[in-house]
Amino acid sequence: MKTGAKTGATGAVGAGPDAGERPEAHARTGVRDRVTEALRAALIIGRIQPGRPMTLRGLADELGTSPMPVREAIRGLAAERALDISDNGRIQVPRMTEQRFAEILKARALLEPAAAMLALPNLDRKDAPRRLRALDDQVDASLRDGNVEAYMRHNHAFHFALYEASRSDVFLPLIESVWLRFGPFMRIVYGRVGTAGLVDHHKAAVAAVAAGDAEALGEAIRLDIAEGMALIREALVAGAADFAGPR
Amino acid sequence: MKTGAKTGATGAVGAGPDAGERPEAHARTGVRDRVTEALRAALIIGRIQPGRPMTLRGLADELGTSPMPVREAIRGLAAERALDISDNGRIQVPRMTEQRFAEILKARALLEPAAAMLALPNLDRKDAPRRLRALDDQVDASLRDGNVEAYMRHNHAFHFALYEASRSDVFLPLIESVWLRFGPFMRIVYGRVGTAGLVDHHKAAVAAVAAGDAEALGEAIRLDIAEGMALIREALVAGAADFAGPR
DNA sequence: CCGTCTTAGTTGTGATCACATTGCAGTCAC
DNA sequence: GTGACTGCAATGTGATCACAACTAAGACGG
Structure with missing residues (x-):
């Protein structure tokens, strides 16, 4: 691996350790x-x-x-x-500010419950909960292992399995944009305070999907996001993380 | 003007008729x-x-x-x-679909009232209403003249004068993205049904800013967006516009 | 030992080129 | 007249080059 080029190479962009390389998978993409x-x-x-x-x-x-x-x-x-x-x-990669972070969570709290509720009619009441539960199991497993990177990947997979079912080419890009922005920052926070104290509302969300209860689904997502916010607040008062990131 | 190149030139991108060319204005931009x-x-x-x-x-x-x-x-x-x-x-330029259009308005109804409410504390209770009223007057003038293009520009200016005051680099890009998407489509609709039946809630919004009433401001924006939606619905049942656009 | 200046290297930017693919118009057979 | 076919023009893509702006390290004088 000759990433020895000292010219701004991050070494963090290549395929991850367990990314499951499939060189021939979508070879037709540019x-x-x-x-x-x-x-x-x-x-x-x-x-x-x-x-x-x-x-x-x-x-x-x-x-x-x-x-x-x-x-x-x-x-x-x-x-x-x-x-x-x-x-x-x-x-x-943009640095995070306190104001920006608060606004990102506010935007998430507005957009994501709406997307989930939009997705509900497209979700099979039997099949979807099964798939979502499987994804959530991987999230839990990552939390047990304390594997931050795996947690973030699986948490993303869980949420977007839901949102993608909305088949909305309006909400999905907006939500993706927001996730792209707070991903690097969250990683730093989790890396510092650990994932031990992390509580999500995925199970409530899955239950709402199984029940076909749109209101409950929206509320579960809203709480899940609020939970993340609470964790950060905690980390902040503990002085364990600052918004600027390293350097 | 030798835009005679038959090679995909739209002729619609150059400076508009009353764009007020200022060649030296921001010459430092790339x-x-x-x-x-x-x-x-x-x-x-x-x-x-x-x-x-x-x-x-x-x-x-x-x-x-x-x-x-x-x-x-x-x-x-x-x-x-x-x-x-x-x-x-x-x-x-993307074609509009009925689903997409509904979702865009839903996203607007979620994001824009929030941005306006976020902006309220940054708005001077005396100066801001004056500026907003001036912008709204231009909107009204465009409506009287039936000048669709001027209406769209001034309506945009009014809304974003409000949203930009939020100084939110989270909400602003999201909202801009949405406006970029429905702009071309709205233009077609207005071009067909005219701007005569257009009612906005700008004055209520200005009043809310003057009163410092966040709740009323959010509601005014929400209604303003809903109004646009109603107009489209009308235009649709009248069969005057389809979602695909021309050709 | 410290501050200033110089210089070589690095960066993003815009232009140009070569090329595979695609769309399309003109042609020809029927 | 209508169909398929063929050839050319036009398109986006990726690579490469030239260049100005900038960075940072090194040289030099104090």
């Missing part, structure tokens, strides 16, 4: 889409630290392409505010 | 940003028809640059779903 997916995954899992500088050539080397597809991928992610391009053009 | 702004403005005003194909080289010629900055601008807009890139790579 290079840019592959780059975009790599970056999105890294951001949502929080594998890239906020404030960490990235460079076009560094990422290009790391991903084995020319800077060109990286430029477009970066530009797309920057449009979603998942990456920050400063005035001088330098690229970095 | 070419890409200029292209992005031109496209955003054209989309929000609805100057580009849904389904209309665009090409990199066509836009580049029209804007007097190479295809390169256009590529990045397009990629950014596509990330916000303001433009649609089909499987074969062709670029076009």
Whole structure:
């Protein structure tokens, strides 16, 4: 592995340790889409630290392409505010501020329950709970193991299994954008305070799906988000995490 | 004007008739940003028809640059779903569907009242109503003149004068993204049914700002959005507009 | 030992090129 | 007249190049 290029390579964008490489899976996708997916995954899992500088050539080397597809991928992610391009053009994962964080959670609390409720009619009352329960089991397993990265990936999978069922090409992009933004930050928080005190409302959500109760589903999601917020608040008063991230 | 290139030039992206060209205004911005702004403005005003194909080289010629900055601008807009890139790579303004439209209004009804309420504490109780009233007067004037394009620009200005006061770099991008998506479609609707039957709740919103009443402000915005929805519904049952747009 | 200036390297940006794919118009057979 | 076919033009994509702005390390003088 010759990622020795000292030129802005993060080493955090490549396929994760247990990402399950499938080289032939979607070989028909262009290079840019592959780059975009790599970056999105890294951001949502929080594998890239906020404030960490990235460079076009560094990422290009790391991903084995020319800077060109990286430029477009970066530009797309920057449009979603998942990456920050400063005035001088330098690229970095945005730092979190207290105000921004509060607003992200507020936006999540508005958008995600709505998406879940929108999804409910499209969910099979028998099959969907089974699938969701399986995903939630993986979340719980990650929590038991204290594996932050696995937790974030599985938590994402659980939530989006729900939201994707809404088949909404309005709500889904909005929600994805928000997750991209708070992923790196959450990773830092979890990395510091651990995932031990984490409580989610996934089981209530699954029960609501099984019951076909839209109101209860929305409330479960709302509580799940509020819970995350409470955890952060706790971590903050404990002084264990600051919003700026490292450096 | 030699836009005679038959190569995908829309002729709708350049500076509008009363855009007030200021060549030296922000000469320090890069070419890409200029292209992005031109496209955003054209989309929000609805100057580009849904389904209309665009090409990199066509836009580049029209804007007097190479295809390169256009590529990045397009990629950014596509990330916000303001433009649609089909499987074969062709670029076009997304067509509207009934489901999508309903969801956009639902998202607006969730996000915009929240942004307005967030903005309230930052608004001067004396100065802000004055500025908002001035903007709303321009909206009313456009409605009297039946000038659809001016209406859309001024309506946008009114709403975003409010939302921008929230200074939220979370809500603002989300809301902008949504406006970019329904702009072209609304333009078609207004172009067909006219702006005569248009009723807004801007005055109630201004009054709420003057009174410092957050709840009333949120409700005014909510009603304003619902009003737009009602108009569309009307236009639809009248059969005057379809969701696909022309061609 | 510290501050200032210089310089070499790195960065993003815009332009241009080569190429595979796709869409389309013109043609030809029937 | 209508169909399939063929060839060309146009499209997005990825790579490469030239360049200006900037960074940071090194040289130099105090």
